[in-house]
Amino acid sequence: MIRCIRWCAAFCALLFAALLANVGRVQVWEAAALDAHPANKRTAIDRYARPRGDILVDGVAVTGSRDSGQLLRYERTYRDGPLYAPVTGFSSQTYGTSFVERAEDAVLSGTDPGLSAFPLWYELSRGRPAGGHAVTTVRAAVQRAAFEGLAGKRGAVAAVEPSSGRILALVSSPSYDPGVLSGTGSAVREAWARLNADPARPMLNRALRETYPPGSTFKIVTAAAALDSGVVTDVDAPTRTPDPYPLPGTRTLLPNAATGCEDASMAEAVQWSCNTVMARIGVQVGLRRMVEAARRFGFNDDGLRVPSWVSRSNFDTDMSPDQLALSAIGQFNTTATPLQMALVAAAVANGGEIARPWLVERTTQDDGSPVRSGQRRSLGRAMTPATALRLQQLMVKVVEEGTGRNAAVPGAVVGGKTGTAQHGVGNAGTPYAWFIGWAKAEDAAVPAVALAVVVEDAAARRGDISGNSAAAPIARTVLQAALSTAR
Known part of the structure; x- marks a missing residue:
């Protein structure tokens, strides 16, 4: 009898061990797969069982929970x-998250370990702060x-703060209300379909994700390359550029929208936006040095995050001289x-250095205690301080006496550059109107x-569209x- 009892006890112990092993397999080895299984609703139920943390602008919540x-x-x-x-993007129970809602999802949803001094406790208790x-x-x-x-x-x-890289404004138009995507059901699905079918593409973040030909605003990059390389040593010296300018190796003549560009200096070319002069200067700088200058400003970089990813701005690395001439004028x-063109203006304003743009100042616990803080980082130097100072002077002249007078702010020093970018098949599309610039108080x-600023559909006759007007x-x-509001 005792022997049978022992065998029975051993068998029960074996079964208990097998049960523990199976629990361990399910709870440890297969936990991630089970959590991610499409049929598992518990993860989603738990995710939305509590109010989501908020995104704040100037200390005021611009989000909430219902x-x-x-x-x-x-x-x-x-x-x-x-x-x-x-800025916020959307947080949808049906379609996920985007922009800051996605980048800071762990903090906002309460799953970030930094939200608690005892993260292991929440892990063991299956709770969360x-x-x-x-x-x-x-x-x-x-x-x-x-x-x-x-x-x-x-x-x-x-808009950015040049010295720190803080993003002060990020606007895309036309826009949409992300609240219509928040829940579940047919209304949310219909809103999603309607927004995605809209030809105006309201869900496209044009400030971060759309790329445009920058037109004459790119001439600031070309001017910086010319000064840093020594191709131009005197910005006021005549350049002996004809008007129109024959593109190298072709019979194509490049015209000017402005008058008085023949034999203009680089200073005059920036002030009045002379295509011919800046195209010729770009060719003189040469492909290798133009590519390097564009890279220093941030072109051809597909790794920029703010913290959401930013589309890659492009400057071709393999071009013929005629193509280089056109690229040098955007x-x-x-x-x-x-955002990339705002960084071009910021580099000039900040003495040649580009501060990494960033959008999240800090993340906090629900009671305001800090979790992580953003910090200034440099993306490198786009030009020498002397070149930046010279370009500041040229950009101020654009606003005070040149093509950018509509950007002037009383009581402030404003530097800028206008641009009108052709696009479409045969340049038949409505030109994009651009302005890049910077400003400081007179005593700052x-x-x-x-x-x-870029405007796609400027309301004017095609020939009258310009960066200054639109x-x-x-x-x-x-x-x-x-x-x-400067601090």
Whole structure:
């Protein structure tokens, strides 16, 4: 009898060990796969069982959470959704997340280990702390000035603080309300289909994700390359450039929209936006040095994050001389995001150095205790300080006496560059109107803001569209707002 009992006990112990082994297999080895299984609803239920942390602008939450009473309990809400959509992105129970909602999802959803002093406790208890907050670098007044300036026209504005890289405004127009994507059901699916089918592409973040031919705003890059390489040593010296200019190796003549460009100096070419002079200078700089200059400004870099990814701005690395001439004036295959062109202006304003652009100032716990803080980092030097100082002077002259007068701000020093970029088959599309620039108060030591404005559908006759008429007035209102809120 005792022997049978022993055999029975051993068999029960074996079964118990097998049970423990199976529990360990399910809880440890297969946990990740089971959590990710499409049929497992518990992960989603747990994710939306608590309010999500907020995204803040100027210390005020521009997001919230609403108790839907459904299985997926809390849905995301947005204050001034279309205004801040390029910053926040969306958080949808059906379609996931985007932009800051995606980049800081772990903090906002309460799963980031940094939210608790005892993260292992939450791991063991299968609980989690309340969602934390993401504090952005955006200034509400600057964001609104850019949004209202575009007034629904297709285009974008990106504004940064040159010395630190903080993004002060990020606007894309037309925009959309991310709140319509927050929940589940047919209404959300219909909104998603409607937004994606809209030919105006309201969900496209034009400031970060769309690339445009930068047109004459790229001449600042060409001018920097010419000064740094020594191709131009005196910006006021005549360049002996004909008008029109025969593109090298071709019979094609490059004209000017401006008058008085024949034999103009580089200073005059920047002031009045002479295509011929800057194209010829680009050829003289040469392909290798132009490619290197563009790279220093951030072109051809596909690794920029703010923290969301930014589309790669392009400057071709293999071109014939005629193609190089067109690329030097922001045409041919040269393309740039509005943020990239804002960084070009910021490099000039910041003495030649480019500070990495960033959008999240810090993340915090629910009670405001810090989790992580953003910090200034350099992307490198785009030009020498002497070149930057010379370009500052040229850009100021553009606004005071040249093609960018509509960007002038009373009581401030403003430097800028206008651009009108041709595009489409045979350049038949409505030209894009550009303005890039920077501003500082008259008594300030350094500029407080640099920006880029692009307008896709300027409301004017095709021949009358220009950066000064369509983009510079928007820039002026944004610069004024930035100067009034400068810290």
